[in-house]
Amino acid sequence: QKEVEQNSGPLSVPEGAIASLNCTYSDRGSQSFFWYRQYSGKSPELIMFIYSNGDKEDGRFTAQLNKASQYVSLLIRDSQPSDSATYLCAVNKNPNLSGYALNFGKGTSLLVTP
Amino acid sequence: GAGVSQSPSNKVTEKGKDVELRCDPISGHTALYWYRQSLGQGLEFLIYFQGNSAPDKSGLPSDRFSAERTGGSVSTLTIQRTQQEDSAVYLCASSLRAGGTQPQHFGDGTRLSIL
Numbered sequence: 001q002k003e004v005e006q007n008s009g010p011l012s013v014p015e016g017a018i019a020s021l022n023c024t025y026s027d028r029g030s031q032s033f034f035w036y037r038q039y040s041g042k043s044p045e046l047i048m049f050i051y052s053n054g055d056k057e058d059g060r061f062t063a064q065l066n067k068a069s070q071y072v073s074l075l076i077r078d079s080q081p082s083d084s085a086t087y088l089c090a091v092n093k094n095p096n097l098s099g100y101a102l103n104f105g106k107g108t109s110l111l112v113t114p
Numbered sequence: 115g116a117g118v119s120q121s122p123s124n125k126v127t128e129k130g131k132d133v134e135l136r137c138d139p140i141s142g143h144t145a146l147y148w149y150r151q152s153l154g155q156g157l158e159f160l161i162y163f164q165g166n167s168a169p170d171k172s173g174l175p176s177d178r179f180s181a182e183r184t185g186g187s188v189s190t191l192t193i194q195r196t197q198q199e200d201s202a203v204y205l206c207a208s209s210l211r212a213g214g215t216q217p218q219h220f221g222d223g224t225r226l227s228i229l
Contacts, residue, residue: 004156032214043205043220044157051215088157092214100212101147101170104157 003027004091006105014113019076021108023089026070033065033072034090034102037083044088048074079112086110116140118221120206126227129198135191135224139208146189147209147218148173148181152202160204163189164212193226201228 005024013019021035032051036044050056050063050072062075072091076083086107093101119138127133139146148160159173163183174180178196183189193200203225207218 034217036220043222046217046219049215049217090157093159100145100209100214100216101159101162101173102149102157102218103159104149106156 002105003103004089004105006087006089006108008106009109010111011108012111012113013079015079015081017079017112019079019083019110019112021074021076021087021089021110023072023074023091023105024070025072025089025091025103027091027093027103028067028070030091030093032092033063034092035061035063035074036088036090036104038086038088038107040086047087076110079110081112081114084110084112118206118208118219120204120221120224122224123222124225124227126229127196128229130195132192132194133196133226135193135204135206135226137189137191137206137208137221139187139189139206140219143208143210143219144186145209145212145216145218146183147207148189148191149205149207150202151205151223157205160191162212169212196226196228198228201226 034049035047048063064073088107089105090102146163149157178194181191203223205223207220209216
Protein backbone atom coordinates (compact mmCIF):
# COMPACT_ATOMS: atom_id res chain seq x y z
CA GLN A 1 0.00 0.00 0.00
CA LYS A 2 1.35 3.38 -1.00
CA GLU A 3 1.83 5.74 1.93
CA VAL A 4 -0.06 8.63 0.36
CA GLU A 5 -2.62 7.99 -2.35
CA GLN A 6 -4.36 10.37 -4.69
CA ASN A 7 -6.47 9.89 -7.76
CA SER A 8 -4.29 10.98 -10.66
CA GLY A 9 -7.20 12.47 -12.58
CA PRO A 10 -7.54 14.51 -14.62
CA LEU A 11 -10.36 16.08 -12.68
CA SER A 12 -12.25 18.44 -14.94
CA VAL A 13 -14.59 21.08 -13.52
CA PRO A 14 -16.27 24.08 -15.13
CA GLU A 15 -15.22 27.57 -14.16
CA GLY A 16 -17.03 28.71 -11.02
CA ALA A 17 -17.68 25.20 -9.72
CA ILE A 18 -16.25 23.54 -6.61
CA ALA A 19 -13.28 21.24 -7.17
CA SER A 20 -12.86 18.46 -4.62
CA LEU A 21 -9.46 16.78 -4.31
CA ASN A 22 -8.96 13.77 -2.08
CA CYS A 23 -6.06 12.03 -0.41
CA THR A 24 -5.67 9.02 1.86
CA TYR A 25 -2.64 8.08 3.93
CA SER A 26 -1.50 4.92 5.65
CA ASP A 27 0.61 6.05 8.63
CA ARG A 28 -1.65 6.65 11.65
CA GLY A 29 1.23 8.45 13.35
CA SER A 30 1.15 11.26 10.81
CA GLN A 31 0.42 14.61 12.35
CA SER A 32 0.65 17.24 9.65
CA PHE A 33 -0.91 17.46 6.23
CA PHE A 34 -0.08 19.81 3.40
CA TRP A 35 -1.48 20.69 0.01
CA TYR A 36 0.86 21.94 -2.68
CA ARG A 37 0.03 23.20 -6.15
CA GLN A 38 2.44 22.47 -8.98
CA TYR A 39 2.18 24.04 -12.39
CA SER A 40 3.79 22.18 -15.25
CA GLY A 41 7.55 22.66 -15.19
CA LYS A 42 7.45 24.55 -11.92
CA SER A 43 8.20 23.68 -8.33
CA PRO A 44 5.53 22.89 -5.71
CA GLU A 45 3.90 25.88 -4.07
CA LEU A 46 2.37 25.55 -0.60
CA ILE A 47 -1.37 26.25 -0.54
CA MET A 48 -2.54 25.06 2.86
CA PHE A 49 -1.65 22.94 5.83
CA ILE A 50 -3.85 21.35 8.46
CA TYR A 51 -3.05 19.59 11.72
CA SER A 52 -6.36 19.14 13.51
CA ASN A 53 -9.47 17.20 12.61
CA GLY A 54 -12.09 19.31 10.91
CA ASP A 55 -12.05 22.08 8.37
CA LYS A 56 -9.64 24.92 7.78
CA GLU A 57 -10.55 27.71 5.40
CA ASP A 58 -8.30 30.16 3.60
CA GLY A 59 -9.96 32.26 0.94
CA ARG A 60 -11.34 29.98 -1.77
CA PHE A 61 -9.57 26.96 -0.30
CA THR A 62 -10.80 24.63 2.43
CA ALA A 63 -8.78 21.73 3.78
CA GLN A 64 -10.59 18.93 5.57
CA LEU A 65 -8.96 16.34 7.81
CA ASN A 66 -10.38 13.14 9.24
CA LYS A 67 -7.66 11.26 11.12
CA ALA A 68 -9.94 8.36 12.05
CA SER A 69 -10.54 7.67 8.37
CA GLN A 70 -6.98 8.71 7.41
CA TYR A 71 -8.40 11.07 4.86
CA VAL A 72 -7.61 14.65 3.88
CA SER A 73 -9.24 16.72 1.18
CA LEU A 74 -8.96 20.09 -0.49
CA LEU A 75 -11.95 22.02 -1.76
CA ILE A 76 -11.51 24.88 -4.19
CA ARG A 77 -14.55 27.13 -4.45
CA ASP A 78 -15.29 29.31 -7.48
CA SER A 79 -12.67 27.44 -9.51
CA GLN A 80 -10.77 29.53 -12.05
CA PRO A 81 -8.82 28.43 -15.15
CA SER A 82 -5.69 29.62 -13.34
CA ASP A 83 -6.32 26.88 -10.75
CA SER A 84 -5.53 24.29 -13.43
CA ALA A 85 -2.48 22.48 -12.08
CA THR A 86 -1.41 19.32 -10.30
CA TYR A 87 -2.29 19.27 -6.62
CA LEU A 88 0.03 17.34 -4.35
CA CYS A 89 -0.99 15.96 -0.99
CA ALA A 90 1.88 15.65 1.48
CA VAL A 91 1.93 13.97 4.86
CA ASN A 92 4.72 14.21 7.36
CA LYS A 93 6.54 11.03 8.22
CA ASN A 94 6.10 9.74 11.72
CA PRO A 95 8.59 11.93 13.60
CA ASN A 96 9.22 9.14 16.09
CA LEU A 97 10.55 7.01 13.30
CA SER A 98 12.14 9.23 10.71
CA GLY A 99 12.10 12.91 11.40
CA TYR A 100 10.08 15.47 9.58
CA ALA A 101 10.35 14.72 5.89
CA LEU A 102 7.19 14.65 3.83
CA ASN A 103 5.65 11.77 1.95
CA PHE A 104 3.97 13.00 -1.21
CA GLY A 105 1.20 11.55 -3.26
CA LYS A 106 1.66 11.50 -7.02
CA GLY A 107 -0.79 14.35 -7.38
CA THR A 108 -4.18 14.99 -8.93
CA SER A 109 -4.33 16.92 -12.18
CA LEU A 110 -7.08 19.56 -12.12
CA LEU A 111 -8.43 21.18 -15.27
CA VAL A 112 -10.82 24.10 -14.92
CA THR A 113 -12.60 24.76 -18.18
CA PRO A 114 -13.88 28.24 -19.11
CA GLY B 115 17.27 35.79 -0.15
CA ALA B 116 13.53 35.90 -0.60
CA GLY B 117 13.15 32.25 -1.45
CA VAL B 118 15.02 28.99 -1.76
CA SER B 119 17.65 29.29 -4.47
CA GLN B 120 19.01 26.31 -6.39
CA SER B 121 21.76 26.07 -8.95
CA PRO B 122 22.26 25.15 -11.65
CA SER B 123 18.72 25.23 -12.97
CA ASN B 124 19.63 22.67 -15.62
CA LYS B 125 22.48 20.21 -15.81
CA VAL B 126 23.27 17.84 -18.63
CA THR B 127 26.13 15.43 -18.13
CA GLU B 128 27.46 12.15 -19.39
CA LYS B 129 26.93 8.87 -17.61
CA GLY B 130 29.70 8.19 -15.15
CA LYS B 131 30.46 11.84 -14.35
CA ASP B 132 30.04 13.38 -10.91
CA VAL B 133 27.63 16.27 -10.37
CA GLU B 134 27.11 18.78 -7.58
CA LEU B 135 23.80 20.49 -6.97
CA ARG B 136 23.55 23.52 -4.72
CA CYS B 137 20.78 24.80 -2.48
CA ASP B 138 20.64 28.11 -0.64
CA PRO B 139 17.71 28.07 1.80
CA ILE B 140 15.53 30.93 2.94
CA SER B 141 17.48 33.11 5.34
CA GLY B 142 16.94 31.99 8.92
CA HIS B 143 15.57 28.57 8.01
CA THR B 144 17.39 25.91 9.98
CA ALA B 145 15.87 22.83 8.36
CA LEU B 146 16.71 21.87 4.78
CA TYR B 147 15.37 18.98 2.71
CA TRP B 148 16.31 17.38 -0.59
CA TYR B 149 13.73 15.61 -2.75
CA ARG B 150 13.72 14.39 -6.32
CA GLN B 151 10.90 14.13 -8.80
CA SER B 152 11.19 11.71 -11.70
CA LEU B 153 8.88 11.68 -14.69
CA GLY B 154 5.60 10.12 -13.68
CA GLN B 155 6.72 9.72 -10.08
CA GLY B 156 5.86 11.63 -6.97
CA LEU B 157 8.32 13.62 -4.98
CA GLU B 158 10.76 11.28 -3.32
CA PHE B 159 12.50 12.29 -0.09
CA LEU B 160 16.29 12.02 -0.09
CA ILE B 161 17.77 13.63 3.02
CA TYR B 162 17.10 16.31 5.57
CA PHE B 163 19.36 18.59 7.61
CA GLN B 164 18.80 20.29 10.90
CA GLY B 165 21.61 22.79 11.07
CA ASN B 166 24.66 21.04 9.69
CA SER B 167 23.70 17.55 10.77
CA ALA B 168 21.61 15.07 8.81
CA PRO B 169 19.34 13.13 11.18
CA ASP B 170 17.57 11.38 8.32
CA LYS B 171 19.42 10.09 5.27
CA SER B 172 17.01 7.25 4.69
CA GLY B 173 15.96 8.39 1.23
CA LEU B 174 19.38 8.41 -0.42
CA PRO B 175 19.05 5.70 -3.09
CA SER B 176 22.65 4.49 -3.07
CA ASP B 177 26.09 5.28 -1.72
CA ARG B 178 26.74 7.29 -4.88
CA PHE B 179 24.59 10.01 -3.32
CA SER B 180 25.87 12.24 -0.55
CA ALA B 181 25.05 15.66 0.82
CA GLU B 182 26.52 18.16 3.18
CA ARG B 183 25.55 21.45 4.69
CA THR B 184 27.93 24.06 5.99
CA GLY B 185 27.42 27.08 8.21
CA GLY B 186 23.82 26.05 8.73
CA SER B 187 23.06 27.48 5.33
CA VAL B 188 24.09 26.27 1.88
CA SER B 189 23.80 22.58 1.08
CA THR B 190 25.38 20.56 -1.70
CA LEU B 191 24.02 17.28 -3.04
CA THR B 192 26.66 15.23 -4.83
CA ILE B 193 25.99 12.33 -7.14
CA GLN B 194 29.03 10.28 -8.10
CA ARG B 195 29.33 8.11 -11.20
CA THR B 196 25.96 9.23 -12.47
CA GLN B 197 23.59 6.74 -14.07
CA GLN B 198 20.73 7.36 -16.46
CA GLU B 199 18.21 6.53 -13.75
CA ASP B 200 19.50 9.55 -11.82
CA SER B 201 17.82 11.81 -14.37
CA ALA B 202 15.18 13.79 -12.46
CA VAL B 203 14.36 17.18 -11.06
CA TYR B 204 16.14 17.64 -7.75
CA LEU B 205 14.22 19.90 -5.41
CA CYS B 206 15.40 21.55 -2.25
CA ALA B 207 13.07 22.84 0.45
CA SER B 208 13.58 24.67 3.71
CA SER B 209 11.54 25.35 6.79
CA LEU B 210 12.00 27.66 9.74
CA ARG B 211 12.90 24.65 11.88
CA ALA B 212 12.39 20.93 11.71
CA GLY B 213 8.98 19.99 12.96
CA GLY B 214 5.82 18.36 11.76
CA THR B 215 3.97 21.67 11.81
CA GLN B 216 6.57 23.59 9.84
CA PRO B 217 5.65 24.13 6.18
CA GLN B 218 8.41 23.45 3.69
CA HIS B 219 9.06 25.93 0.91
CA PHE B 220 10.59 24.71 -2.32
CA GLY B 221 13.15 26.09 -4.68
CA ASP B 222 12.77 25.95 -8.46
CA GLY B 223 14.80 22.76 -8.68
CA THR B 224 17.69 21.48 -10.77
CA ARG B 225 16.72 19.47 -13.83
CA LEU B 226 19.41 16.80 -14.20
CA SER B 227 19.74 14.89 -17.44
CA ILE B 228 22.20 12.02 -17.78
CA LEU B 229 23.12 11.14 -21.34
